[in-house]
Amino acid sequence: xxxxxxxxxxxxxxxxxxxxxxxxxxxxxxxAFLAPPLMMLVVGFGLxxxxxxxxxxxxxxxxxxxxRELVERFANSRxxxxxxxxxxxxxxxxxxxxxxxxxxxxxxxxxxxxLAAGRATAVQTLIDGSFPYRAEVASGYAGAxxxxxxxxxxxxxxxRPARLRESAAPIxxxxxxxxNEPLESLWSIGPSTLMLVLMILPPILTAVGVVRExxxxxxxxxxxxxxxxxxxxxxxxxxxxxxxxxxxxVLWAIALTIFGAPxxxxxxxFLAASVVYxxxxxGLGLVVSLVVRSQIAAILVTLIVAMVPTMLYSGMITxxxxxxxxxRMQANLLPATYYNRIxxxxxxxxxxxxxxxxxxxxxxxxxxxxxxxxxxxxxxRARR
Amino acid sequence: MTRPRTIAGDRFGPLLxxxxxxxxxxxxxxxxxxxxxYGFFVSVPLAATGARMELANAAFAVVDHDKSPASRDLIHxxxxxxxxLVGEADSTGEAAAMLDDGTxxxxxxxPPRFGEDRASGRSPQVQVLVDTSHASxxxxxxxxxxxxxxxxxxxxxxxxxxxxxSARGDLVDAQRVRYNPNRDERRxxxxxxxxxxxxxxxxxxxxxxxxxERERGTIEQLLVSPLSPSVILLSKILPMTLLVTAASTxxxxxxxxxxxxxxxxxxxxHFSIVIAALAVAMAGIGILIATIGRTVGQVGLLAMLVLxxxxxxxxxxxxxxxxxxxxxxVMYLSPLYYSIDAAMGVVLRGAGLDxxxxxxxxxxxxxxxxxxxxxxxxxxxxR
Numbered sequence: 001x002x003x004x005x006x007x008x009x010x011x012x013x014x015x016x017x018x019x020x021x022x023x024x025x026x027x028x029x030x031x032a033f034l035a036p037p038l039m040m041l042v043v044g045f046g047l048x049x050x051x052x053x054x055x056x057x058x059x060x061x062x063x064x065x066x067x068r069e070l071v072e073r074f075a076n077s078r079x080x081x082x083x084x085x086x087x088x089x090x091x092x093x094x095x096x097x098x099x100x101x102x103x104x105x106x107x108x109x110x111x112x113x114x115l116a117a118g119r120a121t122a123v124q125t126l127i128d129g130s131f132p133y134r135a136e137v138a139s140g141y142a143g144a145x146x147x148x149x150x151x152x153x154x155x156x157x158x159x160r161p162a163r164l165r166e167s168a169a170p171i172x173x174x175x176x177x178x179x180n181e182p183l184e185s186l187w188s189i190g191p192s193t194l195m196l197v198l199m200i201l202p203p204i205l206t207a208v209g210v211v212r213e214x215x216x217x218x219x220x221x222x223x224x225x226x227x228x229x230x231x232x233x234x235x236x237x238x239x240x241x242x243x244x245x246x247x248x249x250v251l252w253a254i255a256l257t258i259f260g261a262p263x264x265x266x267x268x269x270f271l272a273a274s275v276v277y278x279x280x281x282x283g284l285g286l287v288v289s290l291v292v293r294s295q296i297a298a299i300l301v302t303l304i305v306a307m308v309p310t311m312l313y314s315g316m317i318t319x320x321x322x323x324x325x326x327x328r329m330q331a332n333l334l335p336a337t338y339y340n341r342i343x344x345x346x347x348x349x350x351x352x353x354x355x356x357x358x359x360x361x362x363x364x365x366x367x368x369x370x371x372x373x374x375x376x377x378x379x380x381r382a383r384r
Numbered sequence: 385m386t387r388p389r390t391i392a393g394d395r396f397g398p399l400l401x402x403x404x405x406x407x408x409x410x411x412x413x414x415x416x417x418x419x420x421x422y423g424f425f426v427s428v429p430l431a432a433t434g435a436r437m438e439l440a441n442a443a444f445a446v447v448d449h450d451k452s453p454a455s456r457d458l459i460h461x462x463x464x465x466x467x468x469l470v471g472e473a474d475s476t477g478e479a480a481a482m483l484d485d486g487t488x489x490x491x492x493x494x495p496p497r498f499g500e501d502r503a504s505g506r507s508p509q510v511q512v513l514v515d516t517s518h519a520s521x522x523x524x525x526x527x528x529x530x531x532x533x534x535x536x537x538x539x540x541x542x543x544x545x546x547x548x549x550s551a552r553g554d555l556v557d558a559q560r561v562r563y564n565p566n567r568d569e570r571r572x573x574x575x576x577x578x579x580x581x582x583x584x585x586x587x588x589x590x591x592x593x594x595x596x597e598r599e600r601g602t603i604e605q606l607l608v609s610p611l612s613p614s615v616i617l618l619s620k621i622l623p624m625t626l627l628v629t630a631a632s633t634x635x636x637x638x639x640x641x642x643x644x645x646x647x648x649x650x651x652x653x654h655f656s657i658v659i660a661a662l663a664v665a666m667a668g669i670g671i672l673i674a675t676i677g678r679t680v681g682q683v684g685l686l687a688m689l690v691l692x693x694x695x696x697x698x699x700x701x702x703x704x705x706x707x708x709x710x711x712x713x714v715m716y717l718s719p720l721y722y723s724i725d726a727a728m729g730v731v732l733r734g735a736g737l738d739x740x741x742x743x744x745x746x747x748x749x750x751x752x753x754x755x756x757x758x759x760x761x762x763x764x765x766x767r
Contacts, residue, residue, distance in 0.1 A: 025679070025681075025682070027677065027678070027682045028679070028681050028682050028685065031682065031685035031686065031689070032685065034689075035685050035688055035689050038689055039688065039689065039692045042692050042693045042696060042697075043692055043696055045711070046693060046696040046697050046711065096733075097729070097733055097735055097739055098739055099725050099729070124560065125560070126560050127560070128563060129563050129732075130563050130571075130572065130728040130729075130732045130733060131572060131699075131700070131728070132568075132569040132572045133524075136439060136524060136527070136528075137523060137524065137527055139527075139531075140524070140526075140527025140528050140530065140531045141527055143531035143534065143535065144527070144530045144531050144534055147531065147534035147535065147537075148534070151534075172507050172508070172509040172510070173509070173510060173511075173512060173529065173530055173533040173534075174509055174510070174511045174512070175511075175512050175514065175526050175529065175530070176511060176512070176513045176514070177513075177514050177516040178480065178483055178513050178514065178515050178516065178517075179483075179515055179516055179517040180516035180517055181516075188516060188517050188518060200688070201688065204684060204685070204688070205685075208680070208681040208684060209681075212679070212680070212681060215596075215599075215680075216599075291415060292415040293413065293415065294413055294415075294416070294596070295592065295596070295680035295681060295684070296413070296416065296588065296589065296592035296593070296596065296680060297413055297415040297416045297419070299588060299592065299680070299684040299687075300416065300419055300584070300585070300588055300589075301415055301416075301419050303584065303588075303688075304419055304422065304423055304427070304584075308423075308427050308430070308431070312430065312431060312434040313434060315518075318434075318440075319442070319443070319486075319489050319518050319521060320486060321441070321442070321443035321468075321470070321486065321487065321488070321489055322439075322440050322441045322442055322443070322468075322489075323434070324433070324434075327433075327434050330434075341486070344517045347517075348517040349484055349517055351484065355485070
């Protein structure tokens, strides 16, 4: 019992020293609390995935009211912005090469005649495929503009009610958005950003905190102290874990207020899961710090280890169900995957805590594993 | 004739020596070398095959209340590569549960008597439910579903109507995607990953190297030596630019062209120029940050603050014309914005120097501006 109390005393002493050191470095301290919210705001507002105002060139070979009407439909749609009206297709290539336009619509000669006579005709849309997401959205919307024009043109050519017309009746589509009804970009990106920022900053803080001592040599003083391996690891980790939890609370408040994301789950469960997640990510920083020797390496390694797989596989950008088999296996190795499910469950889906218990257990296992690895990797002896 | 040579020798000799020192220092840090390799080589194919911003294999479930040939035809129109059928539900409630637990992201619901309505010329209404807790999915799924349904609606699906229809032509949208005809997203993701890594390393390595000299006090030794501040700063910028450019070019040749088999339409050395300009601009920003932060830890955190807007507002995720006007200036200040356009131009569109020149000029302008600012602050900080 006394040994335990002594041990806790030593851990507390180390943690207190770490806190004091952080507080006395006002820039580092300020950044530790300012960087996460600022990053969240930038990512949240910057990652707007609505594609609007795609620059289009229109090449009208027909020059009839019908062809002009089609071009006007592109001009009037929210997704497109007709910036160039050209006489020939020769200029299209050059404009697209220079990035001045992202797409072009070419109306063939005899378009209106063919349409009136009921002959098959085609409008050609050329799309710049170098940015796939834009190309995808542009292609879908271009198809929809032409299809709706075709439907109305058919109605004009054959003014009988739809069911008497010889062409097939159109199918009406009702789109319903679940979980994020107004299709508000911030509602879905905001909570995911919380996951991303907490994945990146707490481990960097922790890693730099430990490696700083290695680089300056002050770790030798600790090696000579009665601190045991586990005490050193815990004492170093606790202050940064605390900063991470405070950061989380701030980010949560931003998601709810500035982003206005709805919160439909159980706040207590979410709080508990988030604390475990922060423990896990700052623990990851601890592991990195024990492997690398310089602060530069600590920052770069943590950044790459934390950011690359998280952006790719956590389900933030690509849904898990769209990943390949190998991708899904990697996803299951990341704490961010489990937490991302908890986040979207708590914010938008309003999931029951009981349905997310497995994800929480996954995170807990991660914490245990990182602690174990960190204690094993830390040596009280000088290397070399 | 001998005098200019000695001046040049005086100037470039120490600069070269310092550059050599930076490179040696880098290569002695095993973890850094390992992660440089990971970043430029291992992560490039991973990113190319892993991340997709397009709608790929979106898991979709079906609630078919009709179970007629017509409804099955429509279901088949939702096919790979966009959609992947993962299951059938008996009721909308059951389908909603699949959306909740993530097994499906899109549900197509077909009403009873869908086939009958189609055959008799009434317009039936189908419903598509999209799980929009995913950022991009709502937009993409909506766009893809509306074009599939519109196209399918235009094509008659029973033999009777199709015979009748032959008299009537219809208007189709003949789409052609330029530069990347199969919309192979790997091409974009692979090049984007190289650029991201170049940005990261080009900014952090020089910045942190300068901060380390300050933290350890070795910068004082350099300052009392006969070296000018500009030489000291150049010795931080140049070696890392060289390193990043070499690694990016090697990655383009070995990983992108070799392993991934993506054709490079333009000249490889054009790509190197684009990367070098990007690296110098980012190094300038890194050095500028290092004159603000005093320790490596502070510089690292400041870099995080600067990096995330630079990367996100680079035009890779959101094209500039879609951004709010207030945010657009930030994009024009991001070296990555010009570089992405230029790099995609070289690799995918085979753009020549005439197209690249303004983009590289934009990056270079930023590079000069940030370096001058850094030099100014660096001089002032030590006087």
